[in-house]
Amino acid sequence: MTEPTALALARDILLAQPFSRLVGADVRAFGDGGATLELPIREDLRQQNGFVHGGVLSYAADNAITFAAGSVLGAAVLTAGFSIDYVRPAVGVTLRARAEVLHASRRQAVVRCELLTLDEEGGETLCALAQGTVRAVG
Structure with missing residues:
Protein backbone atom coordinates (compact mmCIF):
# COMPACT_ATOMS: atom_id res chain seq x y z
CA MET A 1 0.00 0.00 0.00
CA THR A 2 1.45 3.38 -0.94
CA GLU A 3 2.00 5.98 1.76
CA PRO A 4 -0.85 8.31 0.64
CA THR A 5 -3.21 5.34 0.44
CA ALA A 6 -2.16 4.07 3.88
CA LEU A 7 -2.60 7.54 5.37
CA ALA A 8 -6.01 7.92 3.73
CA LEU A 9 -7.10 4.53 5.12
CA ALA A 10 -5.85 5.49 8.60
CA ARG A 11 -7.83 8.74 8.41
CA ASP A 12 -10.97 6.85 7.37
CA ILE A 13 -10.57 4.50 10.35
CA LEU A 14 -10.12 7.44 12.71
CA LEU A 15 -13.20 9.18 11.29
CA ALA A 16 -15.20 6.01 11.99
CA GLN A 17 -14.62 6.65 15.72
CA PRO A 18 -17.30 9.04 17.05
CA PHE A 19 -15.12 10.18 19.97
CA SER A 20 -12.23 11.00 17.64
CA ARG A 21 -14.56 13.16 15.57
CA LEU A 22 -15.83 14.83 18.77
CA VAL A 23 -12.33 15.94 19.82
CA GLY A 24 -11.31 16.85 16.26
CA ALA A 25 -8.43 14.37 15.97
CA ASP A 26 -6.56 13.85 12.69
CA VAL A 27 -3.93 11.32 11.61
CA ARG A 28 -0.95 13.35 10.34
CA ALA A 29 1.45 10.48 9.68
CA PHE A 30 1.01 6.73 9.39
CA GLY A 31 3.20 3.82 8.30
CA ASP A 32 6.44 1.94 8.85
CA GLY A 33 5.79 1.38 12.56
CA GLY A 34 4.82 4.95 13.35
CA ALA A 35 1.79 7.18 13.65
CA THR A 36 1.17 10.80 14.58
CA LEU A 37 -2.20 12.14 15.69
CA GLU A 38 -3.01 15.77 16.29
CA LEU A 39 -5.98 17.60 17.73
CA PRO A 40 -6.69 21.24 18.37
CA ILE A 41 -6.54 22.33 22.00
CA ARG A 42 -9.97 23.80 22.62
CA GLU A 43 -11.46 25.30 25.75
CA ASP A 44 -13.83 22.34 26.22
CA LEU A 45 -10.85 19.92 26.38
CA ARG A 46 -9.27 21.70 29.36
CA GLN A 47 -9.62 21.02 33.06
CA GLN A 48 -10.37 23.63 35.73
CA ASN A 49 -6.82 25.05 35.78
CA GLY A 50 -6.73 25.62 32.03
CA PHE A 51 -4.53 22.64 31.12
CA VAL A 52 -5.51 19.92 28.64
CA HIS A 53 -7.41 17.27 30.61
CA GLY A 54 -5.45 14.12 31.36
CA GLY A 55 -8.19 12.02 29.80
CA VAL A 56 -7.64 13.80 26.48
CA LEU A 57 -3.90 13.08 26.72
CA SER A 58 -4.68 9.43 27.48
CA TYR A 59 -7.06 9.23 24.53
CA ALA A 60 -4.39 10.63 22.19
CA ALA A 61 -1.73 8.24 23.51
CA ASP A 62 -4.00 5.20 23.25
CA ASN A 63 -5.04 5.97 19.68
CA ALA A 64 -1.53 6.89 18.46
CA ILE A 65 -0.13 3.70 20.05
CA LEU A 78 -6.72 -3.68 20.10
CA THR A 79 -4.81 -2.05 22.92
CA ALA A 80 -3.93 -4.67 25.56
CA GLY A 81 -2.75 -2.02 28.00
CA PHE A 82 -0.75 1.16 28.33
CA SER A 83 0.74 3.42 30.94
CA ILE A 84 1.21 7.16 30.84
CA ASP A 85 3.45 9.53 32.77
CA TYR A 86 2.53 13.21 32.79
CA VAL A 87 5.69 15.32 32.89
CA ARG A 88 4.24 18.84 32.71
CA PRO A 89 0.88 20.56 32.26
CA ALA A 90 -0.28 20.60 28.64
CA VAL A 91 -0.81 24.09 27.24
CA GLY A 92 -0.67 25.31 23.66
CA VAL A 93 -2.75 25.33 20.50
CA THR A 94 -2.31 21.74 19.28
CA LEU A 95 -1.79 18.39 20.96
CA ARG A 96 0.47 15.98 19.05
CA ALA A 97 0.79 12.27 19.89
CA ARG A 98 3.77 10.72 18.11
CA ALA A 99 4.06 6.93 18.48
CA GLU A 100 6.68 4.44 17.32
CA VAL A 101 6.77 0.65 17.49
CA LEU A 102 9.71 -0.50 19.63
CA HIS A 103 9.21 -4.23 19.08
CA ALA A 104 6.73 -6.31 17.11
CA SER A 105 6.05 -10.00 16.68
CA ARG A 106 3.37 -11.52 14.44
CA ARG A 107 0.60 -10.88 17.00
CA GLN A 108 1.82 -8.15 19.35
CA ALA A 109 3.64 -4.83 19.38
CA VAL A 110 5.15 -2.68 22.10
CA VAL A 111 4.87 1.01 21.30
CA ARG A 112 6.21 4.24 22.82
CA CYS A 113 4.38 7.55 22.48
CA GLU A 114 5.45 11.13 23.11
CA LEU A 115 2.68 13.63 23.80
CA LEU A 116 3.65 17.15 22.88
CA THR A 117 1.92 20.49 22.75
CA LEU A 118 2.61 22.94 19.96
CA ASP A 119 2.64 26.67 20.47
CA GLU A 120 1.51 29.24 17.90
CA GLU A 121 4.90 29.10 16.13
CA GLY A 122 4.92 25.28 15.99
CA GLY A 123 7.40 24.81 18.83
CA GLU A 124 6.99 21.49 20.64
CA THR A 125 6.90 20.94 24.40
CA LEU A 126 6.87 17.43 25.87
CA CYS A 127 3.98 16.99 28.31
CA ALA A 128 3.64 13.21 28.70
CA LEU A 129 5.14 9.85 27.75
CA ALA A 130 3.22 6.62 27.25
CA GLN A 131 4.03 3.03 26.43
CA GLY A 132 1.60 0.32 25.45
CA THR A 133 1.08 -3.17 24.17
CA VAL A 134 -1.20 -3.82 21.21
CA ARG A 135 -2.42 -7.22 20.06
CA ALA A 136 -3.71 -8.43 16.73
CA VAL A 137 -7.24 -9.83 16.94
CA GLY A 138 -9.13 -12.29 14.77
Whole structure:
Protein backbone atom coordinates (compact mmCIF):
# COMPACT_ATOMS: atom_id res chain seq x y z
CA MET A 1 0.00 0.00 0.00
CA THR A 2 1.45 3.38 -0.94
CA GLU A 3 2.00 5.98 1.76
CA PRO A 4 -0.85 8.31 0.64
CA THR A 5 -3.21 5.34 0.44
CA ALA A 6 -2.16 4.07 3.88
CA LEU A 7 -2.60 7.54 5.37
CA ALA A 8 -6.01 7.92 3.73
CA LEU A 9 -7.10 4.53 5.12
CA ALA A 10 -5.85 5.49 8.60
CA ARG A 11 -7.83 8.74 8.41
CA ASP A 12 -10.97 6.85 7.37
CA ILE A 13 -10.57 4.50 10.35
CA LEU A 14 -10.12 7.44 12.71
CA LEU A 15 -13.20 9.18 11.29
CA ALA A 16 -15.20 6.01 11.99
CA GLN A 17 -14.62 6.65 15.72
CA PRO A 18 -17.30 9.04 17.05
CA PHE A 19 -15.12 10.18 19.97
CA SER A 20 -12.23 11.00 17.64
CA ARG A 21 -14.56 13.16 15.57
CA LEU A 22 -15.83 14.83 18.77
CA VAL A 23 -12.33 15.94 19.82
CA GLY A 24 -11.31 16.85 16.26
CA ALA A 25 -8.43 14.37 15.97
CA ASP A 26 -6.56 13.85 12.69
CA VAL A 27 -3.93 11.32 11.61
CA ARG A 28 -0.95 13.35 10.34
CA ALA A 29 1.45 10.48 9.68
CA PHE A 30 1.01 6.73 9.39
CA GLY A 31 3.20 3.82 8.30
CA ASP A 32 6.44 1.94 8.85
CA GLY A 33 5.79 1.38 12.56
CA GLY A 34 4.82 4.95 13.35
CA ALA A 35 1.79 7.18 13.65
CA THR A 36 1.17 10.80 14.58
CA LEU A 37 -2.20 12.14 15.69
CA GLU A 38 -3.01 15.77 16.29
CA LEU A 39 -5.98 17.60 17.73
CA PRO A 40 -6.69 21.24 18.37
CA ILE A 41 -6.54 22.33 22.00
CA ARG A 42 -9.97 23.80 22.62
CA GLU A 43 -11.46 25.30 25.75
CA ASP A 44 -13.83 22.34 26.22
CA LEU A 45 -10.85 19.92 26.38
CA ARG A 46 -9.27 21.70 29.36
CA GLN A 47 -9.62 21.02 33.06
CA GLN A 48 -10.37 23.63 35.73
CA ASN A 49 -6.82 25.05 35.78
CA GLY A 50 -6.73 25.62 32.03
CA PHE A 51 -4.53 22.64 31.12
CA VAL A 52 -5.51 19.92 28.64
CA HIS A 53 -7.41 17.27 30.61
CA GLY A 54 -5.45 14.12 31.36
CA GLY A 55 -8.19 12.02 29.80
CA VAL A 56 -7.64 13.80 26.48
CA LEU A 57 -3.90 13.08 26.72
CA SER A 58 -4.68 9.43 27.48
CA TYR A 59 -7.06 9.23 24.53
CA ALA A 60 -4.39 10.63 22.19
CA ALA A 61 -1.73 8.24 23.51
CA ASP A 62 -4.00 5.20 23.25
CA ASN A 63 -5.04 5.97 19.68
CA ALA A 64 -1.53 6.89 18.46
CA ILE A 65 -0.13 3.70 20.05
CA THR A 66 -2.81 1.57 18.40
CA PHE A 67 -2.38 3.21 14.98
CA ALA A 68 1.41 2.79 15.10
CA ALA A 69 1.00 -0.89 15.97
CA GLY A 70 -1.64 -1.29 13.27
CA SER A 71 0.87 -0.09 10.70
CA VAL A 72 2.88 -3.29 11.30
CA LEU A 73 0.25 -5.76 12.59
CA GLY A 74 -2.65 -4.82 10.31
CA ALA A 75 -5.92 -3.03 10.95
CA ALA A 76 -7.47 -5.60 13.31
CA VAL A 77 -5.74 -4.61 16.56
CA LEU A 78 -6.72 -3.68 20.10
CA THR A 79 -4.81 -2.05 22.92
CA ALA A 80 -3.93 -4.67 25.56
CA GLY A 81 -2.75 -2.02 28.00
CA PHE A 82 -0.75 1.16 28.33
CA SER A 83 0.74 3.42 30.94
CA ILE A 84 1.21 7.16 30.84
CA ASP A 85 3.45 9.53 32.77
CA TYR A 86 2.53 13.21 32.79
CA VAL A 87 5.69 15.32 32.89
CA ARG A 88 4.24 18.84 32.71
CA PRO A 89 0.88 20.56 32.26
CA ALA A 90 -0.28 20.60 28.64
CA VAL A 91 -0.81 24.09 27.24
CA GLY A 92 -0.67 25.31 23.66
CA VAL A 93 -2.75 25.33 20.50
CA THR A 94 -2.31 21.74 19.28
CA LEU A 95 -1.79 18.39 20.96
CA ARG A 96 0.47 15.98 19.05
CA ALA A 97 0.79 12.27 19.89
CA ARG A 98 3.77 10.72 18.11
CA ALA A 99 4.06 6.93 18.48
CA GLU A 100 6.68 4.44 17.32
CA VAL A 101 6.77 0.65 17.49
CA LEU A 102 9.71 -0.50 19.63
CA HIS A 103 9.21 -4.23 19.08
CA ALA A 104 6.73 -6.31 17.11
CA SER A 105 6.05 -10.00 16.68
CA ARG A 106 3.37 -11.52 14.44
CA ARG A 107 0.60 -10.88 17.00
CA GLN A 108 1.82 -8.15 19.35
CA ALA A 109 3.64 -4.83 19.38
CA VAL A 110 5.15 -2.68 22.10
CA VAL A 111 4.87 1.01 21.30
CA ARG A 112 6.21 4.24 22.82
CA CYS A 113 4.38 7.55 22.48
CA GLU A 114 5.45 11.13 23.11
CA LEU A 115 2.68 13.63 23.80
CA LEU A 116 3.65 17.15 22.88
CA THR A 117 1.92 20.49 22.75
CA LEU A 118 2.61 22.94 19.96
CA ASP A 119 2.64 26.67 20.47
CA GLU A 120 1.51 29.24 17.90
CA GLU A 121 4.90 29.10 16.13
CA GLY A 122 4.92 25.28 15.99
CA GLY A 123 7.40 24.81 18.83
CA GLU A 124 6.99 21.49 20.64
CA THR A 125 6.90 20.94 24.40
CA LEU A 126 6.87 17.43 25.87
CA CYS A 127 3.98 16.99 28.31
CA ALA A 128 3.64 13.21 28.70
CA LEU A 129 5.14 9.85 27.75
CA ALA A 130 3.22 6.62 27.25
CA GLN A 131 4.03 3.03 26.43
CA GLY A 132 1.60 0.32 25.45
CA THR A 133 1.08 -3.17 24.17
CA VAL A 134 -1.20 -3.82 21.21
CA ARG A 135 -2.42 -7.22 20.06
CA ALA A 136 -3.71 -8.43 16.73
CA VAL A 137 -7.24 -9.83 16.94
CA GLY A 138 -9.13 -12.29 14.77
